[in-house]
Amino acid sequence: MRQLWHGLLFAVAVAISLGPPGLARADEPIVVVVSSRWAELADISLATLRRIYLGRLTRVEGARVHRYHARAGSAEREAFSRAVLGRSESDMHDYWVEQALSGGFLPPREFRTALELMQLVAARVGALAYVPLSDLKAANRNDLRVLAIYDGSQLRLPDDPQYPIQLRDPAAPPTPH
């Protein structure tokens, strides 16, 4: 009986320490990841990232880029839209409607979970996506590379307090740039 209780307590402790999968905390870095086999790309600017996700840039360092979104309505999707695209997700809807009516750029495909995104990006050179840093750490992958972000002329890594893509209060205004 004692062993059963110890086992239950241990299981509860493990569950608490792991936390629910896929939930990120506020002010947590959202990192941009590419396949570790994409040797040419180690960093990227916010402007280039924005142009890629809006469909205006399809090649980086000579390589075809395939960009992917997190699930619509997810916290990381909203954070990425505000920090990189300079608009809320609902504003981005208008942009993609205009593109659809004019026969313009196609929107990025979206995937339901960070796990799917990471497995896709790892398998394909040229694939680019963003995931919460906590999900990346939990996945314990060595086939992905985290890109450093150029914010203006400053190179930021995820441990930098000024790292530009963070989960934050959704009511905060978009980052102007």
Place this chain on the structure above:
Amino acid sequence: MIGRRGRAPTLRCILALCVLLLSPLARAEEEWDFGRTAAVFRPEEEVLTTRIGGWFDASYEDNDLDGSSSSVNLNHFNMFLDTRFGDAWQLFLEGEFENESDLTGFEDEKEWEVEQAYGRHRWGDRLEARLGKFNTPFGFWTPVHWSILMDTIRPPMHESLRITPEQQQGFELRGFWFPGGRPELPGLRYSAYTGYGNDTELLNEMGTDGWSAGADLRLTFGETAFLGGSYYQQPRDLDERRTERNFDLYGQVVLPANLLLRGEWVRQMRDSSTLPGLSRDIDISYVKLRWRFDPRAYVNYRFNWGDDDSAGTTESRHVHTFTLGVQPRPWLRLKLEYAENRFPRSSREDFSYWGASIGSLF
């Protein structure tokens, strides 16, 4: 003896059957099937995709001119079909039913037509070509003139007066250029095109009679600010035969507190070869300010001023337009609008216009 020998083969059969039944599940895991087919992992450049969609809007409109009566109309019904093979090739088709009233003081329009029908080939980010019928790349409003996406119910004066055709039938080269080593610098969007129109039913395009040509250059600063200039020239054969040269200077900037400021200035220089006395310049401009006070709602003010020759003589016209827009769902747009139309220095009667519009994407 017979019984014991019979049980062993039966067990082996059951085990073999279990292996056969369970093995597809193991294979499914290896195929990484996360609720989507393997096709999602195919490179986009190998995929043929077709999208169909559209929108419609309807409105109640009225004004206070003597003899006019209110109208409730289905104003637009628009559908598009977009087929792409990978990155490089595209066929696009857009058809529209238009039923716009004359209650705004401009000419009404009631017709079914093919708005756009073109093929596109893309060599890369910097260069692509379109062949067919496409929206004229002139200024800000004309290329993106779908009322479902506009902040107002009624377009600005230069669109209502049809200063330039909404579409071209011809060929266009266009692209984007970004400074690779300095991504914080502005990008450049460019377009050059030529078209042809005549009075046949197939090639009729708003009085264009012969070859037309134009170009557009736009500097983009981030994603919310731009400054652009357009030129467009065409021969037009209406009551007189004339050459029209059009210039458009336009720009937009996003201000703090969710404010957006945009303006266009259009000048049309008319050189009449049959009636030289009618040669003149037309100037039309607007400035608008939109305040998005809620993620799903805004108020918009537009001041439009310029030369209006829709009544036979050229008169100065001022239009103050106030619009409240609400977007309760991403696919649903509601607008309330009020406009004051003034004709200073003219005998034409001033009037007020009001309307309500509902639009939906599908």
